[in-house]
Amino acid sequence: MDSSASQTPTVSQRDQWMVEHRIFQIYDFFGGLPRKAQSAMLELQRENHMEYLIKGLKRLEPSFSVLDANRPWLCYWILHSIALLGECVEPELEDNVVDFLSHCQDPNGGYGGGPGQMPHLATTYAAVNALITVGGERSLSSINRMHDAGEIDVRACYTAISVASFLNILDNELVQNVGDYIVRCQTYEGGIAGEPGAEAHGGYTFCGFATMILINEANRLDLAGLLDWVAFRQGKECGFQGRTNKLIDSCYSFWQGGVFALLQRFHSTLDEQLALPHSGEGDCTNDSQKTGLNASCPVNLNSIGYNFIKQPAETEPLFHSLALQQYILLCGQDIEGGMRDKPGKGRDYYHTCYSLSGLSGCQYSSAEDEDSPPLPSAVMGPYSNLLEPIHPLFNVVLEKYYEAHEFFAMS
Numbered sequence: 001m002d003s004s005a006s007q008t009p010t011v012s013q014r015d016q017w018m019v020e021h022r023i024f025q026i027y028d029f030f031g032g033l034p035r036k037a038q039s040a041m042l043e044l045q046r047e048n049h050m051e052y053l054i055k056g057l058k059r060l061e062p063s064f065s066v067l068d069a070n071r072p073w074l075c076y077w078i079l080h081s082i083a084l085l086g087e088c089v090e091p092e093l094e095d096n097v098v099d100f101l102s103h104c105q106d107p108n109g110g111y112g113g114g115p116g117q118m119p120h121l122a123t124t125y126a127a128v129n130a131l132i133t134v135g136g137e138r139s140l141s142s143i144n145r146m147h148d149a150g151e152i153d154v155r156a157c158y159t160a161i162s163v164a165s166f167l168n169i170l171d172n173e174l175v176q177n178v179g180d181y182i183v184r185c186q187t188y189e190g191g192i193a194g195e196p197g198a199e200a201h202g203g204y205t206f207c208g209f210a211t212m213i214l215i216n217e218a219n220r221l222d223l224a225g226l227l228d229w230v231a232f233r234q235g236k237e238c239g240f241q242g243r244t245n246k247l248i249d250s251c252y253s254f255w256q257g258g259v260f261a262l263l264q265r266f267h268s269t270l271d272e273q274l275a276l277p278h279s280g281e282g283d284c285t286n287d288s289q290k291t292g293l294n295a296s297c298p299v300n301l302n303s304i305g306y307n308f309i310k311q312p313a314e315t316e317p318l319f320h321s322l323a324l325q326q327y328i329l330l331c332g333q334d335i336e337g338g339m340r341d342k343p344g345k346g347r348d349y350y351h352t353c354y355s356l357s358g359l360s361g362c363q364y365s366s367a368e369d370e371d372s373p374p375l376p377s378a379v380m381g382p383y384s385n386l387l388e389p390i391h392p393l394f395n396v397v398l399e400k401y402y403e404a405h406e407f408f409a410m411s
């Protein structure tokens with residue numbers, strides 16, 4: 001057993017009971033309502049969410065002078081949530097974000113948490129995703145595609161590889177040893193930990209699996225073990241927990257739900273692994289031949305993200321999508337605007353971003369291909385709840401992804 005896992009305190013029975021009690025009270029109340037009132041309760045409060053998001057962006061605006069190291073994250077969380085809602089931001093506000101993020105950019109590459117701060121992979125990922133979400137020449141060309149050094153864990157692997165793939169600068173040198181490191185982070189439970197020897201967690205499982213796909217080495221993971229682990233993370237409260245014996249939380253709608261979105265395109269590899277004992281070495285078959293998703297076949301690393309999204313999902317979602325949407329809408333949504341971890345907690349921009357990202361993932365999880373809109377039966381609540389689709393490897397709105405992909409492929 002992992003040494004760190006055995007030291008991790010699990011949630012107390014009392015905390016678990018309190019959360020379940022609150023959530024099932026909401027569901028009981030909901031169940032007793034007439035149809036029309038139920039539909040109103042399941043409605044995504046678009047206007048209130050927009051008001052909350054714009055207020056957050058404006059609070060950052062006057063010179064972005066708040067003293068913290070998370071401002072590129074706030075830009076990404078807010079702008080991505082707005083894009084998911086299919087809305088735009090005034091051009092002046094967008095220009096301010098681009099200018100602000102330019103001030104966070106280090107002369108030697110990478111973005112810090114604020115102007116003059118040391119560059120960091122996580123804030124670099126957030127800044128790049130924010131700028132891609134703004135889109136357009138001014139925003140995309142403000143990114144200097146060089147950066148030296150960084151930190152070491154699975155989130156760092158993901159943020160570095162995601163940014164490099166997006167910017168069309170992923171190469172064999174950058175990818176070297178990354179797959180070996182992530183394979184060492186897959187635990188006996190089947191999920192992926194932040195570092196070798198630590199406990200499997202949804203956030204790192206998404207990061208590790210997405211990275212392995214982007215570097216063409218996903219078949220080196222034990223995918224059946226991964227599916228087994230993530231399938232048991234959806235609780236009876238309908239939301240996901242981040243790790244075994246912890247409380248459910250709406251942000252895992254994206255981190256764990258995102259793992260399912262990725263697994264939907266790896267079903268053949270999974271079947272092969274189940275038929276053969278897992279060897280850790282892949283050959284060029286099924287999924288791999290279609291997408292180039294295999295370590296032993298030469299492939300243009302920078303085209304993997306694009307090929308991935310062009311390949312239709314091979315299965316229905318392997319989690320309960322409608323139940324998760326119910327949790328997000330009834331328990332994660334603050335009807336005044338914004339989303340929260342669970343009932344009893346306050347709203348924040350992180351949970352707004354990842355709950356909406358998870359909601360979008362659910363809504364499109366049964367779509368046949370990217371050109372067919374989801375059926376009304378796949379969308380919980382009124383069809384007007386439908387959000388914009390995302391690219392599940394990068395978590396940016398698909399349309400923004402295509403614009404940036406084209407821009408960086410040409411420059």
Ligand SMILES: CC(C)=CCC/C(C)=C/CC/C(C)=C/COP(=O)(O)OP(=O)(O)O
Pocket residue numbers: 125155158159201202203204207241242243246247249255
């Ligand atoms: C790209 C990017 C932003 C990656 C971040 C991935 C991510 C969410 C990692 C999770 C980190 C972690 C161990 C949280 C546990 O917090 P906790 O103990 O408060 O929560 P828990 O009880 O739900 O585990």
Ligand SMILES: [Zn+2]
Pocket residue numbers: 249250251252341351
């Ligand atoms: Zn959370």
